[in-house]
Amino acid sequence: MTNNKLQKGVLFLVGIGPGDHRDMTARSIAVLRNCDVVVGYRRYIELVEPFIAGKEVISSGMTREIERCSTAIAAACRGKKVSLISSGDPGVYGMAGLALEIVEKQKLRHKLAIEIVPGVPVINAAAARLGAPLMNDYAVISLSDLLTPWEVIVKRLTHAAQSDMVICIYNPKSSKRSWQIKEAQSMLIQYRRKDTPVGLARNLGRKGETVTITTLARMLRYKIDMVTVIIIGNSTTTLRAGRMITPRGYKI
């Protein structure tokens, strides 16, 4: 008797938070422990190893997102409970959207159940380590022009800068994309003070973590790569006792 033929499979889109197990939610841990199959980018799988002993694990390299999604969806359609993991939150530059798109495109909606398990986004975990830079309105922008035209990214950066929102940057640089962060910095410095506080968080919650506070003028002197997120303060962001603080506006 196989349960699989009787019961619909489930695809869980699981956010594992920035990297430290303590920042995973109770639900994401429970889902990983109770599923049959875990699918994810190799490095993210390593981060959750304590929770997935004995599971079927399907891992793959960078930029294989469509393949990973399709594999996870196929396993769920066979009746399995499948966790497809994303770092941070699966809904912020993670796998949630792509998985939903593929399910719709392939008309598989009725063949599986889908649950999105939110996680602490990397940028919010970075903010906690840097102080309280996101206490006022903020924009979240990816500098990767692999999927979004660079002109669109520049337009968003420009509007965010003009409106004095704090700016959070994902995917600032990779081995193949090195000029985007330089161009972004040159553009932003036209709108914001040179000494605007900037926070850099690399490998947050993981081996080799570095958290740095610098300024808009000096930020390019530090190592920035694809495991770095960046928070650029607004006109009110200050640096106090080594912490970035964007005031909410309370009169104290």
Next chain:
Amino acid sequence: MTNNKLQKGVLFLVGIGPGDHRDMTARSIAVLRNCDVVVGYRRYIELVEPFIAGKEVISSGMTREIERCSTAIAAACRGKKVSLISSGDPGVYGMAGLALEIVEKQKLRHKLAIEIVPGVPVINAAAARLGAPLMNDYAVISLSDLLTPWEVIVKRLTHAAQSDMVICIYNPKSSKRSWQIKEAQSMLIQYRRKDTPVGLARNLGRKGETVTITTLARMLRYKIDMVTVIIIGNSTTTLRAGRMITPRGYKI
């Protein structure tokens, strides 16, 4: 012999996530369980009651943020381990910034240790329930003009709209602030299609939860209040099988 005189107190700024215990992080639960004193807005204290049995609890009403912060800081300065709780993430319109500001202003930096414990922001939990609306760049804007001038808020909304970012709205309306969301909707509809998908999440993860998907033209027909967050799609956001999806740009 009192340990309190030997050991520095700690102020933990704890994010408890949207409301459902399963969306709390392992760290936030551990911190609540291990602290001496819990300080928070009455309704948030109720949400974490299972974790704080036997603790000293100091709760107060809305808009008493400065009082709550000061109380929590004072207890930590007396050597206590104190959790000051925020819903969602303490760094997103929560208590982290205010607490850091008060500690600096009162020159208490050396009298206590401070740790910020991030949580799943309410808007990211809302996104997970709505589908995957935040898969591309987004802006997070509070409509409360108690602490930010309305002109600044309108400027940010306008820039966010013009740059085609998804827009996340906190504090859309309260019993004393009812016109702001109407003005915001009138303004946004000048820039975005009337049928732009809009998601409303009320009392997320709490008693009386409602999650609604509607359109920019129709959104004001639904109940909106201070326990509601709103996600307004961009030009590419679609509605499929009752889920909002903002494509990341993958060719599938």
